[in-house]
Amino acid sequence: MSTTRDLAYSRLPLGERIKRTLLRWWPLYLMLIPGIVFFAVYKYAPMGGLVLAFKNFKIKKGIWGSPWVDPWYKYFQQFFKSPANRNIIANTISISLWKLFVGMFPSLIFALAVSECRKRGFARIVQTVSYLPHFLSWVVVYGVATAMLSVNRGVVNDVIKKLGGQAIPFLNSNEYFQGVIIGTDLWKGLGWGAITYLAAIMGIDTSLYEAATVDGCGRFRQIWHITLPGIRKIFVVLLILKVGTILDAGFNHVYVFLTDEVRSSGEIIDTWVYTQGIGKSNYSLATAVGLMKSVLSTTLVLATNALSRKWEASIW
Amino acid sequence: MKRIVTLMLAIMMVLSMAAFAQAEEPIRIVCYTDTNANGFPADLESNYVYQQILDRTGVAFEVIYLDEYDVALNARIMGEEEWHMASMKSATNLVTYASQEMLLPLTDYADDLKVAYERYGYDTDIPSLYYDGVQYGIPAAKAISDYYYLILVREDINQKYNLTTPTTVPELYDYCKALKAIDVNEDGQDNTIPFTGWTKNNGFTAITAPFGVFLGNKVILDAEGKASNTLLAPRMKEALEWVRKFWADGLVDAEVFTGDSNVKANVVACNVGVAAMPWSNILKAKYVEQYKAVKPDAQYGWIGALTDGKGGDPVYAIAEYEKYTGAKFVINEACTEEEIEAIWKVLRYFCTDEGMMLVYQGQENVHWVYDENHEVALTSRNGEANFVHAYQILGRDDAVYLKGKFPEAKEAIAFGLATPKLIVYNGNVVCPEDYNLADLDAYVNEEMIKFIKGERALEEYDAFIKELYDAYDFQTWLDICEEQLQAQNIAK
Numbered sequence: 001m002s003t004t005r006d007l008a009y010s011r012l013p014l015g016e017r018i019k020r021t022l023l024r025w026w027p028l029y030l031m032l033i034p035g036i037v038f039f040a041v042y043k044y045a046p047m048g049g050l051v052l053a054f055k056n057f058k059i060k061k062g063i064w065g066s067p068w069v070d071p072w073y074k075y076f077q078q079f080f081k082s083p084a085n086r087n088i089i090a091n092t093i094s095i096s097l098w099k100l101f102v103g104m105f106p107s108l109i110f111a112l113a114v115s116e117c118r119k120r121g122f123a124r125i126v127q128t129v130s131y132l133p134h135f136l137s138w139v140v141v142y143g144v145a146t147a148m149l150s151v152n153r154g155v156v157n158d159v160i161k162k163l164g165g166q167a168i169p170f171l172n173s174n175e176y177f178q179g180v181i182i183g184t185d186l187w188k189g190l191g192w193g194a195i196t197y198l199a200a201i202m203g204i205d206t207s208l209y210e211a212a213t214v215d216g217c218g219r220f221r222q223i224w225h226i227t228l229p230g231i232r233k234i235f236v237v238l239l240i241l242k243v244g245t246i247l248d249a250g251f252n253h254v255y256v257f258l259t260d261e262v263r264s265s266g267e268i269i270d271t272w273v274y275t276q277g278i279g280k281s282n283y284s285l286a287t288a289v290g291l292m293k294s295v296l297s298t299t300l301v302l303a304t305n306a307l308s309r310k311w312e313a314s315i316w
Numbered sequence: 317m318k319r320i321v322t323l324m325l326a327i328m329m330v331l332s333m334a335a336f337a338q339a340e341e342p343i344r345i346v347c348y349t350d351t352n353a354n355g356f357p358a359d360l361e362s363n364y365v366y367q368q369i370l371d372r373t374g375v376a377f378e379v380i381y382l383d384e385y386d387v388a389l390n391a392r393i394m395g396e397e398e399w400h401m402a403s404m405k406s407a408t409n410l411v412t413y414a415s416q417e418m419l420l421p422l423t424d425y426a427d428d429l430k431v432a433y434e435r436y437g438y439d440t441d442i443p444s445l446y447y448d449g450v451q452y453g454i455p456a457a458k459a460i461s462d463y464y465y466l467i468l469v470r471e472d473i474n475q476k477y478n479l480t481t482p483t484t485v486p487e488l489y490d491y492c493k494a495l496k497a498i499d500v501n502e503d504g505q506d507n508t509i510p511f512t513g514w515t516k517n518n519g520f521t522a523i524t525a526p527f528g529v530f531l532g533n534k535v536i537l538d539a540e541g542k543a544s545n546t547l548l549a550p551r552m553k554e555a556l557e558w559v560r561k562f563w564a565d566g567l568v569d570a571e572v573f574t575g576d577s578n579v580k581a582n583v584v585a586c587n588v589g590v591a592a593m594p595w596s597n598i599l600k601a602k603y604v605e606q607y608k609a610v611k612p613d614a615q616y617g618w619i620g621a622l623t624d625g626k627g628g629d630p631v632y633a634i635a636e637y638e639k640y641t642g643a644k645f646v647i648n649e650a651c652t653e654e655e656i657e658a659i660w661k662v663l664r665y666f667c668t669d670e671g672m673m674l675v676y677q678g679q680e681n682v683h684w685v686y687d688e689n690h691e692v693a694l695t696s697r698n699g700e701a702n703f704v705h706a707y708q709i710l711g712r713d714d715a716v717y718l719k720g721k722f723p724e725a726k727e728a729i730a731f732g733l734a735t736p737k738l739i740v741y742n743g744n745v746v747c748p749e750d751y752n753l754a755d756l757d758a759y760v761n762e763e764m765i766k767f768i769k770g771e772r773a774l775e776e777y778d779a780f781i782k783e784l785y786d787a788y789d790f791q792t793w794l795d796i797c798e799e800q801l802q803a804q805n806i807a808k
Binding site: 058059060082083084150151152161167169171172174259260261263264267274275276278279280281283 | 386387390391393394408412413416417418506507509569570571573574575578582649752754755758759761762765766769771787788
């Protein structure tokens with residue numbers, strides 16, 4: 001019956017189909033309007049500003065009044081001709097990949113540990129305490145890191161010195177800089193990152209665990225055969241979303257920790273754009289690099305999504 | 317009856333319009349500055365400088381400090397926020413804005429400028445005020461902040477351990493070695509920092525300036541008077557060798573590059589032996605109080621510039637060539653005639669005795685008085701005038717200003733003034749838009765730190781210079797400097 005109706009519906013002209021759909025689902029479409037307006041005004045309309053990447057921008061003349069740049073790829077060329085670019089791109093990808101790794105697997109392991117904790121009260125306390133750092137700003141985290149890792153006054157170095165060792169310049173050395181960035185990212189994001197996994201774990205049918213217990217499965221077998229497959233989709237979705245930000249590397253985070261001493265291991269695309277583009281009024285350069293980043297990020301998201309279809313866990 | 321009511325309404329309307337006309341708002345001038353001033357009043361009502369300017373000129377002259385100045389100023393301009401004046405942190409900034417036709421040419425205001433010139437006594441032929449032959453920058457009398465640097469030592473420690481203060485770089489090395497073995501803050505911990513320095517590489521000039529070297533990209537004149545660069549200084553490797561030796565032997569603060577607040581914290585904590593830094597950050601009464609609270613018998617004094625130990629002259633720190641003026645202000649091209657007139661009215665007020673002293677010391681008989689010798693004497697309320705230097709739009713005569721403001725540091729200031737400096741000319745060179753000086757500076761800073769810390773071998777110094785030529789077009793930068801300094805008759 002329903003198939004016949006669907007067939008009749010599909011034979012209607014497009015305009016009629018749209019009209020019928022709107023009439024039938026109007027409350028839902030009404031609720032959709034604010035969302036559409038939001039995205040149109042704040043996300044899509046500003047994209048017109050991307051034209052700045054191809055203009056010799058003059059503040060007084062505005063975006064549309066400024067002349068086109070010749071050649072049109074001048075600012076892209078400027079970025080790629082900068083002798084610093086290789087190092088910047090390498091740092092960005094390195095920090096991002098590490099952040100992606102520590103942002104996903106430790107949180108997953110932590111979520112598994114919390115969900116397996118038999119004492120629920122204790123698990124809740126651990127969970128709450130673990131996601132508190134998420135609410136600290138990077139400036140505060142830098143303060144904490146300095147108090148812990150500073151050569152002169154850091155707790156860690158005090159202990160090392162008392163044990164007869166040499167103080168380690170964690171914050172001032174190219175050797176350790178990326179490690180510190182990854183470590184602080186892990187500390188700040190571990191608990192918060194676990195929330196999504198915990199929510200997914202809670203959604204797994206408990207009868208599966210009961211059946212597995214009856215069949216003689218231990219805790220690890222249950223995690224391997226029930227929990228991990230149960231949260232596979234959410235894991236892939238998070239992975240796809242994170243891949244989209246792989247060229248970001250976290251401007252606020254890196255900028256706060258960056259000094260001249262660690263610039264060769266810490267300068268990333270965004271910090272370079274900030275000083276070169278915004279600090280020196282070169283908005284066209286900043287836009288060109290931003291546009292390039294967006295195109296690459298979108299490509300990466302599409303590629304990851306296509307790849308994840310193999311595991312039937314793609315977003316679309 | 318209707319007529320009476322109509323008449324009454326008409327009278328009321330006329331009266332209210334008259335009242336409105338009387339309560340006309342003063343012209344508001346927004347002036348952005350990069351000068352950070354402590355104790356800036358939270359609101360305009362309690363800002364007596366603002367109120368006095370308003371009272372004397374009828375102009376609501378608002379000075380607003382912006383943190384991260386270049387970025388913040390650009391953001392405000394892009395956001396089309398109202399602004400009338402802004403300070404330019406460098407000549408390059410002036411070029412950026414002037415080339416975009418955003419600044420008011422000052423060609424028609426020669427008479428107004430002349431008043432300021434006569435009052436503050438500065439040169440007009442400063443290249444950094446001009447773009448394409450047109451003057452856009454309002455010059456500021458040169459503050460002598462270059463002369464703030466002193467080599468500070470712990471006099472109490474010298475006395476207690478019978479240490480002789482150094483006069484040469486090798487002696488400084490031995491002195492620091494001796495300090496390393498001493499617990500200078502007597503807290504029982506191994507935390508003595510024998511040597512530290514201000515503003516990254518500037519502190520190291522205590523060691524490198526006697527060799528004619530600054531560890532960075534600074535424009536200098538060579539022995540023949542030709543434009544050159546400190547990176548090409550003949551004794552660069554010798555100077556670097558010494559700095560590396562200090563670093564390798566643990567005589568330098570391992571966090572010296574972290575920032576000036578870190579240096580200051582260590583100096584106040586009294587665990588420093590030698591600090592190459594501005595007097596203003598430790599010899600002011602309030603800082604003396606701070607370090608005395610940590611260690612009551614601690615006493616920072618200063619020593620003269622060092623020599624290379626091989627018969628050279630004593631030199632310490634860098635100073636910009638005297639014709640360069642630092643902070644200067646520009647006027648927005650979009651200002652109306654009334655606003656421009658209001659700006660000059662305020663600037664002319666700063667050229668009067670009262671206006672100048674207001675932005676030097678605060679209000680007469682409140683924050684300062686003239687003593688019997690007609691010298692400025694501060695009152696107990698002078699602390700309320702800590703922020704007034706943000707209003708020094710036309711600069712200041714430091715010899716007058718500092719003597720009155722910080723009587724406790726009179727000797728230190730005189731000593732700093734008399735110390736021979738390494739003269740640099742970066743302020744006289746305007747970098748063209750198409751040369752990426754920021755990239756060059758960033759790379760030089762990075763690599764210099766590696767050389768200092770021994771992360772890069774000294775044998776690679778020539779290769780480093782070649783990298784600058786090959787990848788950063790260093791020759792173009794040298795040519796720009798040479799051409800501009802020759803045009804100003806500074807270099808041969």
